[in-house]
Amino acid sequence: MFLSVFDVFKIGVGPSSSHTMGPMSAANRFLDLLLSDEWPRPSTGAHVAAIKVSLHGSLAHTGIGHGTGRAVVLGLMGEHPDQVDPDKMDAIIDGVERSGRVTPPGHPAYWFQPKIDLIFDKKVPLPGHANGMAFSAYDKDERLLVKRIYYSVGGGFVVTDTELEQMRAKKKSAAGSARIPFPFATAKQMLEMAERSGLTIAQMKRANEESHMSRAELDAGLDRLWEAMNGCIDRGLKNDGIMPGGLKVRRRARQIHDKLQEEWRSNRINPLLANDWLSVYAMAVNEENAAGGRVVTAPTNGAAGVVPATIRYYLHFHEDADQHGIRDYLLTAAAVGGIIKHNASISGAEVGCQGEVGSAAAMAAAGLAAVMGGTPEQIENAAEIALEHHLGMTCDPIAGLVQVPCIERNALGAVKAVTAASLAIKGDGQHFVPLDACIETMRQTGYDMSEKYKETSTGGLAVNVVEC
Numbered sequence: 523m524f525l526s527v528f529d530v531f532k533i534g535v536g537p538s539s540s541h542t543m544g545p546m547s548a549a550n551r552f553l554d555l556l557l558s559d560e561w562p563r564p565s566t567g568a569h570v571a572a573i574k575v576s577l578h579g580s581l582a583h584t585g586i587g588h589g590t591g592r593a594v595v596l597g598l599m600g601e602h603p604d605q606v607d608p609d610k611m612d613a614i615i616d617g618v619e620r621s622g623r624v625t626p627p628g629h630p631a632y633w634f635q636p637k638i639d640l641i642f643d644k645k646v647p648l649p650g651h652a653n654g655m656a657f658s659a660y661d662k663d664e665r666l667l668v669k670r671i672y673y674s675v676g677g678g679f680v681v682t683d684t685e686l687e688q689m690r691a692k693k694k695s696a697a698g699s700a701r702i703p704f705p706f707a708t709a710k711q712m713l714e715m716a717e718r719s720g721l722t723i724a725q726m727k728r729a730n731e732e733s734h735m736s737r738a739e740l741d742a743g744l745d746r747l748w749e750a751m752n753g754c755i756d757r758g759l760k761n762d763g764i765m766p767g768g769l770k771v772r773r774r775a776r777q778i779h780d781k782l783q784e785e786w787r788s789n790r791i792n793p794l795l796a797n798d799w800l801s802v803y804a805m806a807v808n809e810e811n812a813a814g815g816r817v818v819t820a821p822t823n824g825a826a827g828v829v830p831a832t833i834r835y836y837l838h839f840h841e842d843a844d845q846h847g848i849r850d851y852l853l854t855a856a857a858v859g860g861i862i863k864h865n866a867s868i869s870g871a872e873v874g875c876q877g878e879v880g881s882a883a884a885m886a887a888a889g890l891a892a893v894m895g896g897t898p899e900q901i902e903n904a905a906e907i908a909l910e911h912h913l914g915m916t917c918d919p920i921a922g923l924v925q926v927p928c929i930e931r932n933a934l935g936a937v938k939a940v941t942a943a944s945l946a947i948k949g950d951g952q953h954f955v956p957l958d959a960c961i962e963t964m965r966q967t968g969y970d971m972s973e974k975y976k977e978t979s980t981g982g983l984a985v986n987v988v989e990c
């Protein structure tokens with residue numbers, strides 16, 4: 523099993539990796555398919571004239587709040603999550619709505635009227651996964667030419683129905699990969715390999731990454747990730763106002779930040795200093811995410827605040843913090859994120875919020891424990907503590923928006939991550955619940971969880987708070 527650090531952390535736009543970035547990428551994949559030879563033309567003159575899209579399961583239930591429709595339109599215009607300019611998105615969508623066509627670069631114009639051709643089908647889920655999408659292309663006489671099913675499986679990953687089956691079959695078979703030096707698929711294997719090699723988790727992960735790219739490329743990519751995360755925090759601390767979507771939730775990070783700076787300047791004693799800074803950093807990221815700004819999946823958009831907040835905390839409060847530490851942090855966090863994704867899930871639609879904010883907290887705790895000088899055992903312990911205390915957490919965003927409870931939840935996830943790292947560092951790495959057992963518990967709990975609590979906004983807070 524090999525999941526690159528650049529698969530776990532991806533630069534994109536908010537508000538949701540599975541409901542925004544995934545569908546945008548799926549639309550791009552469908553456009554690529556239309557130009558390819560991978561589908562049989564019924565006749566030599568068969569030309570695609572129109573596209574229709576249906577969204578299913580969780581994408582249909584919470585897609586409006588998560589901006590899924592907008593993401594599909596942008597994707598069909600050839601926009602990619604990591605490149606689209608958030609400031610131009612509204613104009614692009616307005617243009618498609620006015621013309622009733624999409625005009626992706628390198629393609630002819632296709633008829634696509636979002637109000638008619640984009641269907642939120644809440645009645646019929648697709649069989650493979652809760653986040654299903656069907657893209658269909660028609661000729662000018664409305665004859666179906668080609669249809670593809672895609673699933674957005676969390677963290678911005680998109681697979682076809684065939685790929686999903688292959689992925690599941692692979693998981694059941696041998697977990698290892700011969701092409702990387704440290705093919706750990708579980709925390710147990712990771713610890714055994716660390717012991718045998720004498721390397722840290724970050725060093726093993728680095729060796730795996732460097733079997734696919736140069737050291738300079740890896741370091742430049744890691745630095746770019748942190749730059750994007752840090753930029754997101756800074757924008758979130760500056761921006762103010764009401765977040766989009768209709769809930770009328772006001773941004774709070776800027777105001778809290780102003781107060782904290784004032785406190786800092788006046789040397790007033792704040793017994794909750796670290797917690798407050800962690801919280802404001804995480805909230806800044808998730809407010810940007812809710813507003814559709816540029817964010818980094820970590821491992822998802824909904825949980826994007828935890829990792830950046832704890833890295834900024836590390837820079838703020840740890841005297842020896844530096845760029846090398848940030849790289850080791852990201853590599854260690856990605857190693858843990860990859861194990862969780864491989865053995866359970868990082869998708870709220872699959873296992874609830876324990877898979878999103880819980881995984882983010884486990885990754886952050888591991889990263890922080892690593893840069894605090896933790897042994898591999900202490901790092902594994904930190905990740906386990908953080909994940910264990912998110913077990914059972916449901917996904918119930920009010921109005922299907924990634925705002926309440928998501929924004930504060932990231933703040934609390936960051937606080938738990940730091941506490942977990944600190945507890946683990948104070949121990950000797952020996953502990954009662956192995957990380958693998960905790961991950962398996964999360965998987966089983968998610969499997970048993972009612973669909974109401976898996977990103978459908980049909981249960982929990984989403985039905986008990988009256989929207990104003």
Ligand code: SF4
Pocket residue numbers: 824825869870874875876878879916917918919924925927928931977
């Ligand atoms: S409740 Fe958690 S899993 Fe659900 S959308 Fe919010 S952050 Fe994501």
